[in-house]
Amino acid sequence: MGQTIAEKILSRHNLAQQPVRAGEFIGARIDGAMCHYQFMDIHRLAVDAGFKEGFPRVWDTERVFLLVDHHQPALSQAYADENILIRKEAQRLGIKYFHDAEPGIAHQMMPDYGYVRPGELVVGNDSHTIAYGALNAGSTGMTRADTLYVLLFGEVWFQVPQSVKIVLEGRQPNYPIAKDIILHLAGLYGDDFAQNMAIEFTGPLVPQLSIDSRMCLATHGVEVAAKFAVFPCDGETCEYLRMRTAKPYEPVAADADAVYEKEIVLDVDEMPFAVAKPHNFGNVRPVDEVAGIKIDQAQIGSCSNGRFEDIEIAARMLKGRKVAKGVRFVVSPSSQQVYLECMKAGLIQQLVESGAHVVTPGCGICQPKVGYVSAGEVCITATTRNFRGRKGSLDAQLYLGGPLTVTAAAVAGKIVNPKEVFDEI
Amino acid sequence: MKFDLNRVIRGRVWKFGDSVDTDSINPFYKYSTMEELKKHTLESFRPEFPKEVKPGDIIVGGRNFGCGSHRPATVLREVGVAAIVVESASRLFLRNTIALPMPIFVTPGINAIVRDGETLEIDYQANRARNVATGAVVAIPKFPPTIERIYECGGLPQLARQRYLAETAR
Numbered sequence: 001m002g003q004t005i006a007e008k009i010l011s012r013h014n015l016a017q018q019p020v021r022a023g024e025f026i027g028a029r030i031d032g033a034m035c036h037y038q039f040m041d042i043h044r045l046a047v048d049a050g051f052k053e054g055f056p057r058v059w060d061t062e063r064v065f066l067l068v069d070h071h072q073p074a075l076s077q078a079y080a081d082e083n084i085l086i087r088k089e090a091q092r093l094g095i096k097y098f099h100d101a102e103p104g105i106a107h108q109m110m111p112d113y114g115y116v117r118p119g120e121l122v123v124g125n126d127s128h129t130i131a132y133g134a135l136n137a138g139s140t141g142m143t144r145a146d147t148l149y150v151l152l153f154g155e156v157w158f159q160v161p162q163s164v165k166i167v168l169e170g171r172q173p174n175y176p177i178a179k180d181i182i183l184h185l186a187g188l189y190g191d192d193f194a195q196n197m198a199i200e201f202t203g204p205l206v207p208q209l210s211i212d213s214r215m216c217l218a219t220h221g222v223e224v225a226a227k228f229a230v231f232p233c234d235g236e237t238c239e240y241l242r243m244r245t246a247k248p249y250e251p252v253a254a255d256a257d258a259v260y261e262k263e264i265v266l267d268v269d270e271m272p273f274a275v276a277k278p279h280n281f282g283n284v285r286p287v288d289e290v291a292g293i294k295i296d297q298a299q300i301g302s303c304s305n306g307r308f309e310d311i312e313i314a315a316r317m318l319k320g321r322k323v324a325k326g327v328r329f330v331v332s333p334s335s336q337q338v339y340l341e342c343m344k345a346g347l348i349q350q351l352v353e354s355g356a357h358v359v360t361p362g363c364g365i366c367q368p369k370v371g372y373v374s375a376g377e378v379c380i381t382a383t384t385r386n387f388r389g390r391k392g393s394l395d396a397q398l399y400l401g402g403p404l405t406v407t408a409a410a411v412a413g414k415i416v417n418p419k420e421v422f423d424e425i
Numbered sequence: 426m427k428f429d430l431n432r433v434i435r436g437r438v439w440k441f442g443d444s445v446d447t448d449s450i451n452p453f454y455k456y457s458t459m460e461e462l463k464k465h466t467l468e469s470f471r472p473e474f475p476k477e478v479k480p481g482d483i484i485v486g487g488r489n490f491g492c493g494s495h496r497p498a499t500v501l502r503e504v505g506v507a508a509i510v511v512e513s514a515s516r517l518f519l520r521n522t523i524a525l526p527m528p529i530f531v532t533p534g535i536n537a538i539v540r541d542g543e544t545l546e547i548d549y550q551a552n553r554a555r556n557v558a559t560g561a562v563v564a565i566p567k568f569p570p571t572i573e574r575i576y577e578c579g580g581l582p583q584l585a586r587q588r589y590l591a592e593t594a595r
Contacts, residue, residue: 025571045525049582056589078457127495127517141495141517145524145581152585157571191444192489196516225489227516279469280444367454387448387493388469389455 002255004163005230006198009138009252013121015155022162022259032063032115033150034124036106037070037079039086042125042144042151049148054089059154061094065106065115065124070363072103104335104361107131107219107303111211112337114244118233118251123150128303128384130221133199134214135241136233136251141222161198161227162261163254168205170268175418175425176309178209178216179382179402183274185266186224187284194226197261200254201231205268211240212307219304223281223384273418275380276400279388287405287417295378297328297391298410300403301359302366302383306334308341310382310403314356315347317407317422323355324413330357332365356410368392380415382406430568430576433548434528435557436483436507440541441470443487447518451496462500480505483545485535487511491518502527508547510535510554510565523572524581530554534563 003011003019011019015027035042043054058064066086074080083100090098099109107128110116118136123129125147132139142156150156168181185193199221201214209217214231221229231237233251241249272286300310311331323329331351333339339361342348351358357371364370366383372392373379379391379398382405386398399415404425408418419425448454449469456462467474482505490511491498498521501509508528512535522529530547532554538561539545539554546555547565555562568576578584 025569045582046585049580049586051586051589125495127493143495143497143517143521143524145497146520148582149585152589159569191492192513192515195489195513222517225492225515282444369454385446385448385493387446389452390448392455394469 001259002257004198004258004260005200005252005254006138006161006163006228007258008254009119009121010158010160012119020160022160024160026158026160027155028121028158030063030123030150030154030156031120032065032122033147034106034110034122034126034129035064035066035147036124036126037068038125038144039066039089040082042148043089045144045148055093055151058093058095058151062096063154064095064151065097065110066090066095066099067106067109068100069104069106069109071369072360072362075369102336105303105306105363108306108334108338111135111215112244112335114241117241117245117247117249118237119249123147123156127222128219130226130229131215131219131303133218133221133228133230134211135237136231138228138230140227159196161196163198163200163258164194165200165202165260165263167203167263167265168201168268169203169265170205172205172208173425175313175404176213176402177268177271178213179305180271180274181266181268182217182220182223183276183281183284183400184271185264186276186282187274189264191223191280191282192225194221194224197226198228198230199226201229206231207234207236210309211236212309215307216304219384273402273405275405275415276386278397278399279386281385281400287401287415290399290415291417293378293415295327295380295409295414297330297371297373297377297379298406299330299365299371299379299381299383300406301330301332301334302363303334304384305382305403306332306338306361308338311342311347312345313403314407315350317404318350318354318356318411321354321411323410327410327413328357328371329355329410330359330365330371332359332370333361335361380406380409430549430573433546434483434508435544435546436481437479438483438485438539438541438543438545439471439474439478441484441486441490444489444492445470445486447491447493447496450491450498451500453496459500459503463504466500466504475504478504478506481507483507483547484509485511485539485545487536488513489515491515495521497521497525498527499525510545510547512536523575526576526580530565532563532565538563
């Protein structure tokens with residue numbers, strides 16, 4: 001009986017050096033640990049457990065990636081003070097890969113800097129660490145306590161997941177559809193259809209998907225409750241990595257006779273633009289069924305949709321158009337590298353000319369740190385989540401959509417089918 | 426804090442539906458201190474919860490409880506919740522609640538045997554949850570040894586500490 005990608009990755013990393021099967025509990029060796037701006041919360045857990053001076057060590061100073069991300073420059077005195085402590089700890093522990101003076105989102109910066117490779121097992125203290133499956137890695141979020149354990153020993157417990165195969169069919173249009181795909185699936189099968197499982201993305205659409213789109217889909221694995229969300233390693237992956245890492249890697253593919261818990265086939269040619277209504281990722285309707293709802297704020301950014309192609313489609317559609325009067329259209333690139341790429345392509349200028357706000361790379365527009373919304377207001381956002389209260393008031397209405405749908409809403413001042421606003425697509 | 430798996434837990438039930446998210450449980454974006462969090466936890470689903478929850482109460486949730494971020498549920502421990510019993514739990518919420526230990530039991534069928542405000546009795550050793558008023562019972566699955574060991578140590582940070590001391594003493 002063959003193995004899935006998850007079974008292969010965890011077999012490679014099994015401390016007991018035995019092949020594993022779905023359902024088993026194992027101790028796994030970790031290739032890389034991402035820690036973000038809440039590092040001191042992990043430090044404090046260590047202190048509470050009896051490590052009076054904090055971590056006595058990290059298991060490998062070259063396998064811990066510490067990124068003081070989410071909110072740079074510091075949002076408050078408390079953030080600034082915390083950042084000082086992180087800097088001291090990073091130096092004391094000798095952590096080699098430390099980014100503390102750069103705005104951005106860890107899940108963009110990790111791939112940007114070539115810290116993740118195919119076949120690796122990578123964890124981090126953030127639920128969206130699942131993102132690196134876009135690069136054929138087994139990556140997943142861990143809790144602070146799990147991360148503490150990883151930082152000390154380079155190991156952590158896993159239950160080997162069942163796998164769900166998602167076969168994507170159809171043709172990539174001339175705009176990104178990754179968000180529509182995952183929303184559509186969550187709408188059809190529920191926001192936990194992959195609970196504790198590994199998703200494998202496959203099918204004829206996959207080679208047509210950009211790395212940006214794969215990152216959006218992998219990141220959103222956690223919104224459908226997955227442990228891993230993995231893409232195959234293909235030419236596109238290797239080309240992306242060639243410019244970023246010189247370290248060798250061993251891609252992983254499923255066996256032909258691997259066993260899946262379920263298989264889902266989606267033809268994207270038949271798929272409508274998808275919108276999640278308040279206040280759950282799985283509360284999804286075709287855009288036509290929610291059309292006409294007036295909006296106050298539109299947003300594009302975060303670890304799901306702050307990438308080049310998300311910002312490119314917004315800028316392309318805004319050419320010769322303006323953001324509707326009274327609507328705040330807020331765009332945040334996911335990293336400095338993405339920001340620079342967008343700037344060189346003239347996208348930032350286009351956004352500003354059309355009336356959008358462009359804000360510093362980071363997580364601010366996805367959490368209520370930048371661009372709060374008020375009671376009674378409506379926000380449509382291409383970011384990660386629309387839980388009640390996530391943008392401030394518990395009485396604001398939060399919708400999720402893809403970057404094209406969000407841009408159309410920003411131009412029309414209401415939720416609308418993008419094809420009615422943009423006749424060129 | 427140590428949680429003894431041998432202890433029987435009995436408490437008043439607060440029922441919640443599906444996909445209760447960690448933004449609601451732990452809205453740290455808006456409230457940065459534990460005292461503030463205690464006043465707002467779960468208010469987006471049940472505004473009366475933070476005002477009326479009493480030490481020893483039990484949360485009974487639907488599927489995908491604790492979906493969303495990696496943030497822990499320690500605020501629920503702080504307001505005195507004695508146990509969380511759910512149809513299914515988000516993976517990270519489950520890991521968190523085991524690692525910073527508080528009793529959590531993924532117990533399919535729990536919703537059908539108990540109503541809001543009733544008293545639930547949880548007996549892990551006997552592998553069952555029981556509605557004290559009606560006598561209705563549902564089976565609590567046993568944890569694998571990996572997880573029982575974390576509970577026995579008083580949490581994953583404590584397990585890490587013990588392992589570190591054992592290794593460095595050699």
